[in-house]
Amino acid sequence: MQPAIAVRQLIKTYSEGEAKVTALRGVDLDVHAGEVVMLMGPSGSGKTTLLSIMGCILTATTGSVRLSGREVVGLNQKQLPAIRLEQIGFVFQGFNLFPTLTAGENVELMLDLKGVRGATAKNRSQELLEQVGLGQKYNSFPDDLSGGQKQRVAIARALAGDPQIILADEPTAALDSQTGRTVMQMMKDLAHKRDRAVVIVTHDPRVAEFADRTVHIEDGLVVKKSDIEIPKELLLTNEFDTTLTAI
């Protein structure tokens, strides 16, 4: 089966004045629909750069990135937004909700970008909020929501575009551990029950258990999982409450 994301020999070099910094030194990675892949590694290892390139936000220096079989390296800045809109849903560390819009309107914004408007957009937005357990919060502004609720609105917004790929950057970093676990379970459900390819960048080894695979990156290279031992005491147990509305 064709992977949702296929990365081959990916190199990314930044110019800093006259100096050149290589953030990725030839990364290979496949992510399939229905699996959760966790990208882990120390700060500056290149994991966010990899996520950004897979998300068509950054362009690669050389190499290949195929999303659902389509090569995206070499596409220009006018073509990349369309790919993002079509295929990718983002979940950010800081939620990145629009504070002046209600939860429902935040979701509607994504639908609007996809050309869905009016009553259809409103109904779909309501439906998506219900799916993440926030059906009653349609008219609430982000400032009136808890961190976990905000992240669930962000997930509903990411889903509004009906993407095949969900890319999440430290989605639990701003959440307490219980809320973080619930959000992670939701991400896992997206992969397993809705057949999405989910890639999560995290520093937090405690959420690793939600991954089907963990890819460790150091100095711009993928390091085999067996090369890095995750301390057992940092791993979470499975005894968490998945009741979404409890957040």
Place this chain on the structure above:
Amino acid sequence: MPPLAQRNLFHDKVRLTVTLTGIVFAVVLIVVELGLFVGFTVTTSGLVDHSNADLWVTSKHVPYVELGVPYSERKLYQVRAVPGVAEAQKVVSRWAQWKRADGRNESVQIVGLNPDSVMENPWNLVQGSVQDLKQPDAVILDDIYKDKLAVHHIGEIFEINGRRARVVGFTHGIRSFTTSPYVFTTFKRAQDYVSLPEDQTIFVLVKLAPGANVEQVRRDIASSVQNIEVFTSHEFSRMTQVYWMFTTGAGVAVLLAALLGLVVGFVVVAQTIYATTMDHLREYGTLKAMGAPNSYVYKVIIKQAAMSAVLGYVLGMIVSAFVVKASQSGGAAILLPLPMAIGMFFLTLTMCVSAALVSISKVTSLDPAMVFKG
């Protein structure tokens, strides 16, 4: 589109207030200055525009209505003999000194006319009639200048260049650009007031016969009468306006002040919209990361600018309406004709949208990768 622009605009009330203050300030300043310009322009040529004449016959090289040069009255009869001329009348327009009851002198502009003619009569009469000018020493002046000339009521006696003048009527709103009020009287009496020889006139005004070709009659007058020039009322009006508004620089100063208003408004609006954009930069980055094309983000910013423009325009025009109304009783009228009000709307809109372009250039260069930075 969800109401992102509206919400961003109204979210920060202080910034909205600053933005609207800037726009209102610009609108009022531009309206006042342009209104003054229009008011002055209309005022300079009022005597020509309300003359009800088709042609003005002047001495050679007369640049504007206040600077008429006397010529022989015989030319009046030569003009009357030209085919297509239905009526020709002598008119005097010259400065003189008005002596107030308290002994002070004020400069006035005497307009001598024929009360039986339809041409060059005082307009907007609110007291008295043109026929009252046939009474001895009769003059009509504008009630705006009552204080300036120390006139209180009809029947009062004054002196113009040492000769008796009795007020028999008032007009309303006939302003003089030179600040010397117009004093209407008969042609004969005007000759006395300004010491114009009996056989001379300053202008001859022509009313064409129905169906006569204005250009033909004008050519015929010019060829049959020596040492004169013939202008249509429109031409002579324009010459007078151009002289006062541009040759003297008065109009240029007013237009520069209007331009200043536009620049100040632009800068204030550009600054506040830019600051608002900077506040919401992360949101715009998120929009771009989500796949929104630049045009989508531009729409949000332009919509915000356009809404600011509409609100600022409405508030600015309300303030301007009060200023315009207040000016009606003063010596300098600020006019706000409908085309100018409509033009102001588009000018305000253009000003605000152009101001938003500064923000748009910032958003264009915005890297959506910023969403992954903290």
